[in-house]
Structure formats: C-alpha cells, structure tokens
Amino acid sequence: xxxxxxxxxxxxxxxxxxxxxxxxxxxxxxxxxxxxxxxxxxxxxxxxxxxxxxxxxxxxxxxxxxxxxxxxxxxxxxxxxxxxxxxxxxxxxxxxxxxxxxxxxxxxxxxxxxxxxxxxxxxxxxxxxxxxxxxxxxxxxxxxxxxxxxxxxxxxxxxxxxxxxxxxxxxxxxxxxxxxxxxxxxxxxxxxxxxxxxxxxxxxxxxxxxxxxxxxxxxxxxxxxxxxxxxxxxxxxxxxxxxxxxxxxxxxxxxxxxxxxxxxxxxxxxxxxxxxxxxxxxxxxxxxxxxxxxxxxxxxxxxxxxxxxxxxxxxxxxxxxxxxxxxxxxxxxxxxxxxxxxxxxxxxxxxxxxxxxxxxxxxxxxxxxxxxxxxxxxxxxxxxxxxxxxxxxxxxxxxxxxxxxxxxxxxxxxxxxxxxxxxxxxxxxxxxxxxxxxxxxxxxxxxxxxxxxxxxxxxxxxxxxxxxxxxxxxxxxxxxxxxxxxxxxxxxxxxxxxxxxxxxxxxxxxxxxxxxxxxxxxxxxxxxxxxxxxx
Amino acid sequence: xxxxxxxxxxxxxxxxxxxxxxxxxxxxxxxxxxxxxxxxxxxxxxxxxxxxxxxxxxxxxxxxxxxxxxxxxxxxxxxxxxxxxxxxxxxxxxxxxxxxxxxxxxxxx
Numbered sequence: 299x300x301x302x303x304x305x306x307x308x309x310x311x312x313x314x315x316x317x318x319x320x321x322x323x324x325x326x327x328x329x330x331x332x333x334x335x336x337x338x339x340x341x342x343x344x345x346x347x348x349x350x351x352x353x354x355x356x357x358x359x360x361x362x363x364x365x366x367x368x369x370x371x372x373x374x375x376x377x378x379x380x381x382x383x384x385x386x387x388x389x390x391x392x393x394x395x396x397x398x399x400x401x402x403x404x405x406x407x408x409x410x411x412x413x414x415x416x417x418x419x420x421x422x423x424x425x426x427x428x429x430x431x432x433x434x435x436x437x438x439x440x441x442x443x444x445x446x447x448x449x450x451x452x453x454x455x456x457x458x459x460x461x462x463x464x465x466x467x468x469x470x471x472x473x474x475x476x477x478x479x480x481x482x483x484x485x486x487x488x489x490x491x492x493x494x495x496x497x498x499x500x501x502x503x504x505x506x507x508x509x510x511x512x513x514x515x516x517x518x519x520x521x522x523x524x525x526x527x528x529x530x531x532x533x534x535x536x537x538x539x540x541x542x543x544x545x546x547x548x549x550x551x552x553x554x555x556x557x558x559x560x561x562x563x564x565x566x567x568x569x570x571x572x573x574x575x576x577x578x579x580x581x582x583x584x585x586x587x588x589x590x591x592x593x594x595x596x597x598x599x600x601x602x603x604x605x606x607x608x609x610x611x612x613x614x615x616x617x618x619x620x621x622x623x624x625x626x627x628x629x630x631x632x633x634x635x636x637x638x639x640x641x642x643x644x645x646x647x648x649x650x651x652x653x654x655x656x657x658x659x660x661x662x663x664x665x666x667x668x669x670x671x672x673x674x675x676x677x678x679x680x681x682x683x684x685x686x687x688x689x690x691x692x693x694x695x696x697x698x699x700x701x702x703x704x705x706x707x708x709x710x711x712x713x714x715x716x717x718x719x720x721x722x723x724x725x726x727x728x729x730x731x732x733x734x735x736x737x738x739x740x741x742x743x744x745x746x747x748x749x750x751x752x753x754x755x756x757x758x759x760x761x762x763x764x765x766x767x768x769x770x771x772x773x774x775x776x777x778x779x780x781x782x783x784x785x786x787x788x789x790x791x792x793x794x795x796x797x798x799x800x801x802x803x804x805x806x807x808x809x810x811x812x813x814x815x816x817x818x819x820x821x822x823x824x825x826x827x828x829x830x831x832x833x
Numbered sequence: 834x835x836x837x838x839x840x841x842x843x844x845x846x847x848x849x850x851x852x853x854x855x856x857x858x859x860x861x862x863x864x865x866x867x868x869x870x871x872x873x874x875x876x877x878x879x880x881x882x883x884x885x886x887x888x889x890x891x892x893x894x895x896x897x898x899x900x901x902x903x904x905x906x907x908x909x910x911x912x913x914x915x916x917x918x919x920x921x922x923x924x925x926x927x928x929x930x931x932x933x934x935x936x937x938x939x940x941x942x
C-alpha cells in the first residue's frame with residue numbers, strides 16, 4: 299500500500315490549489331482524478347474571470363488551469379488521471395480504480411474536492427436526445443470543438459446559464475431564448491446584457507412544459523406559471539429548436555465525505571448535502587478536509603482560495619507548517635475570500651431582493667427582468683456626476699451597475715481614468731481630470747464586457763463607438779452592418795472604422811463603429827449584414 | 834424514530850397524475866408514477882425507494898435522479914426535502930466491473 303502525507307481527491311481548481319500549497323510546505327502529495335484531463339471545469343471556462351488581481355481577474359479560466367498544472371508539477375505533486383476513487387475507509391485509506399485494477403493508498407491527511415454535479419428538471423420529453431446539461435454543452439464546445447446544436451433554448455439564468463448561452467453564440471449556435479422559473483435573472487447583469495444586445499429574449503416566471511420530437515428534440519414549448527406553479531392558459535410559446543440546455547443549479551458530489559463518516563448537513567443554500575466544516579474546510583473528522591463546490595456551491599475563484607486554505611491547514615495539522623505561519627497565511631487568504639463574498643451576489647444574499655446599490659442608486663429593474671439597461675437607467679448610472687460629464691472627445695462609458703466583486707478596469711487604465719477603490723464591489727467611477735487616450739485597455743480588461751469608448755465628435759453628425767467583439771469572423775474595416783441597441787433591436791447602418799486585436803487584449807478584439815450622433819448612447823453592438831440576412 | 838418515517842401516518846390514497854409516465858430514473862427507467870405508487874406502498878425514504886424500485890441504482894448511481902426522487906417523496910409526504918435522510922453512500926462510488934473489483938492489489942504494511 300502506497301503512503302502519502304496528503305491525498306487529494308479531484309484535480310479541479312480547489313484540489314490543485316490545495317495540493318500546491320501542501321507540497322510547497324514539503325508534503326508528499328497525490329491527487330486522484332477520474333477524468334482523462336486535470337483541471338476540473340477550468341479548461342471549459344474560456345471567459346475572463348471576475349475578481350481582483352489576487353484572484354487572477356481578467357484571466358481566462360483555461361489559462362488559470364494551465365498555471366495551476368505548471369505550479370503543481372513544479373511543487374512535485376503527483377497527479378493520477380483516469381484514477382477513480384471508489385471508496386474511503388477508516389484511518390484514511392483510499393481505494394482507487396486505476397486501469398483494470400483496484401489499488402489501496404493511505405495518507406495522514408485527505409482533502410476531498412470532488413466538485414458538483416448538474417441538477418436536472420423533468421418535463422414531458424426531457425429524456426429525448428438533445429436535452430443536455432449546460433456543462434455538457436460547454437464540454438462539447440470548448441473541450442472537443444463540437445457544436446451541441448444549431449438552435450438552442452437555455453433553461454436557467456444564473457451565471458452558468460448566461461455564460462454558456464454567450465459561449466453557444468460564440469460557437470455559432472443560435473440561442474432562441476433564455477427561460478427561468480424565477481421572476482428575476484439570477485446571474486450578473488453584465489453577463490445578461492452581453493446576450494440581450496445580441497437580441498436574445500428572456501422569459502422569466504416561465505418554465506418548459508414540453509419538448510417535442512420522437513427520436514430527438516425538434517421543438518420546445520414554454521409557459522408562464524402562476525403562484526401555484528400551474529401554467530397560465532394562453533401563455534404558451536413554441537420554439538423550433540434542436541437543443542435544450544439545462545442550467546438549473548448544481549449539487550455537491552459529497553458521497554465520499556458521507557462514506558468517511560463526516561457529519562453532514564442538508565443546506566439548500568450550499569446546494570444540498572454538504573459536510574459540516576470549519577473555515578479552513580476541516581470536517582468533523584480530524585485531518586479530513588473538504589474544499590471547493592463539494593462543501594458548498596460557489597465559483598472557481600473562491601474554490602481556489604478555499605483549496606489553498608485547506609492545503610495549508612493540512613500541512614499545519616501534520617507539522618509541516620508552524621501554527622503562527624499558518625495563522626498568518628490563512629489570514630491573508632481570508633481577506634481575499636471575504637472580498638469575493640461581498641456585494642449583491644454574496645453567498646449570504648442568495649434569493650434576496652436588493653433595491654439599491656451600495657452607492658444608494660436604485661438598481662435597474664429592466665436589467666433584472668429583461669437583461670438590459672433602459673435609457674431611463676442611464677440617467678442614474680452612466681450620467682451620474684462621478685461617471686462622466688463629458689459629451690465630447692473620446693471617453694469611456696461604463697455600464698457596470700451592480701455591486702459585483704471585480705476591479706480589473708481600475709488597473710487597466712494607465713492614465714488613472716477609472717477608479718473602483720479599496721472595496722472591489724464598488725461601482726467604477728471615472729476621473730474627469732484624467733484624459734482618455736482611447737487605448738481600449740479598459741474594454742478588454744472588463745470581464746463583463748460592459749465598457750465602451752464613445753466619441754460624440756467623431757465626424758460632423760456622427761459618433762464612434764468602440765465595443766468588445768468576441769465573435770468570428772471579425773468584421774473588416776470599411777464594412778457596413780447593423781448597429782444594435784442594448785436590447786438587440788436594429789438601429790440602422792453602422793460602418794466599421796477600426797478593428798484592433800492587440801495581444802494585450804487577450805482575444806477580446808475591439809471593433810469601432812461609426813453611427814449617427816444620436817445613437818452614441820444607444821448603439822451597443824454590431825451585427826454583420828450576412829448574419830442579418832440569414833435570420 | 835423521525836416522525837416523517839412513521840408508517841401509520843395517513844398520506845392519503847394514490848391519485849394518478851397526468852405526468853406519471855415521465856421517466857425519473859433514466860438508468861433504470863423508473864417512472865414518476867412508479868415512484869409515487871411506491872411511496873403509497875409505504876416506502877418513505879430514499880433508501881427504501883432504491884431497494885424497492887432500483888431508482889438511483891444504475892450506471893450514474895443516482896447522480897441525476899437523486900434530488901428528483903427526494904423531492905417526489907417530500908411532496909407526497911408533505912414535508913420539506915431537507916428533512917429526508919439522503920441515500921446511503923458506500924463503496925464503490927462509481928460503477929466498477931466485477932473483474933476489476935476482483936483484481937485487487939493486496940499488500941500488507
């Protein structure tokens with residue numbers, strides 16, 4: 299039986315982070331993962347992450363995965379792939395299926411970071427081929443380069459549903475609608491706005507009543523429902539689709555912890571059956587830890603911090619790290635974790651209605667119900683005195699209206715034009731004293747794609763708008779297409795006057811369009827002519 | 834004994850529903866109606882449903898239907914899902930072929 303100081307189950311963001319910290323303290327560490335590739339969900343995450351510099355904000359998920367793997371390798375962590383942990387027994391003995399054999403391992407500490415599984419909902423036809431989890435759609439697109447379908451309906455407007463919908467469109471699928479049973483969009487407003495300006499409608503307080511088809515999905519019917527969850531007659535809507543994507547939450551895969559004998563609790567706020575853990579992730583069994591989604595559904599950034607905390611706590615438990623060093627390092631990580639746990643989407647405020655931002659501005663109801671800011675919202679957010687008074691010359695317009703933990707825009711501007719301040723959930727402010735050079739770094743740094751550069755005086759009667767455009771094919775300079783509003787409505791002809799794709803933009807090309815001056819504050823997206831003709 | 838496990842409790846008689854033919858456990862092809870009938874037959878816990886119908890005993894080991902079955906039981910018994918005991922977790926966590934399970938490296942420390 300092979301022995302280790304620490305066995306980690308699951309090579310996702312939490313598990314790898316834990317293994318790296320423990321190995322750096324001098325521990326002999328093994329990581330088991332049942333998948334053929336390490337990284338958990340990280341390599342599917344092609345979007346830029348939120349947070350602050352210390353949380354690796356504005357870095358794309360798969361890049362973070364690559365960094366973690368390199369760090370694990372350097373620290374001497376042994377990663378076993380295609381290694382399925384089948385059981386966990388008394389005195390930290392672990393049974394692993396590797397290839398065609400069952401092998402026993404033993405460790406003095408164990409960290410379980412097995413992540414979560416997707417929830418399902420049932421409706422007439424839900425077992426038809428073509429009904430898939432949002433995670434499955436992401437795996438097909440981003441790991442295997444396969445389009446899940448041509449026309450897709452997404453159920454669930456949390457961040458997973460929103461992010462995957464956008465990625466489906468990037469892959470060339472048509473997303474016909476986003477449906478959610480809740481009366482409000484669950485995820486970040488900036489994610490919703492990216493989809494809304496492509497013209498995708500949101501149907502809230504709606505659910506799927508039927509998937510059509512005999513051998514595979516050929517259509518779907520949704521309906522609005524009343525307070526007793528009964529469909530309201532006459533509200534049915536039908537869509538011709540070949541794919542129905544479900545993004546209706548995650549459940550922790552905590553069975554190993556339960557099997558080990560940890561005290562478990564059923565906590566709907568954390569996603570279901572979770573272990574009772576200390577702030578460092580230690581369970582009721584000394585030396586056995588849980589990190590990441592398995593101990594409560596959150597996201598990758600907090601999973602990585604939680605993993606590092608568990609790794610350090612495990613090292614201290616075995617004496618590889620002094621108590622004082624542990625306390626010091628954990629305190630730093632706690633600060634980083636707390637900063638992610640602030641704002642309107644903090645784990646504690648799940649399901650709560652927030653009427654005002656921390657700045658005291660009434661939140662946009664339109665953003666919560668339709669996925670985009672109404673022109674009336676602009677008065678409160680975009681035209682507020684600390685946003686900008688300017689209406690001439692090139693300047694940034696920041697449509698970031700919810701308190702979310704994110705601040706890369708602040709560091710992106712070398713002129714010091716954008717300020718978020720110490721609290722990373724604060725809404726960004728624009729310093730009028732600093733002059734904008736139009737470099738576009740802020741647009742590319744904004745993980746929510748909510749920054750635009752506007753020049754009302756581009757030419758007599760015309761304004762220019764520079765916007766993030768993460769779609770292929772890239773438009774060409776001189777080409778003409780359609781300017782779309784925040785709700786995806788066509789406004790008129792837009793001419794491409796510049797396309798920039800610098801390395802520093804990290805795959806977020808910047809497209810500058812020329813529109814009539816009156817559309818400077820309404821045009822927010824560009825649709826090529828070919829695409830408009832197809833629809 | 835938890836009061837929700839009290840079998841003498843009257844939960845009313847089985848009334849068929851329009852969507853009883855919907856499959857809940859895909860691996861073992863168990864329908865909503867079969868699970869609701871089993872609850873009325875006296876199966877009040879997730880473990881009992883598993884043993885009685887094999888729902889959650891297939892290839893995915895209840896990963897997909899676990900929560901769905903739990904919610905069905907809760908609704909039929911008129912309790913909150915969190916009050917129900919989850920299914921037992923035991924090795925092997927994932928389906929393992931018998932020839933592999935028997936191919937165990939046995940060394941003594």
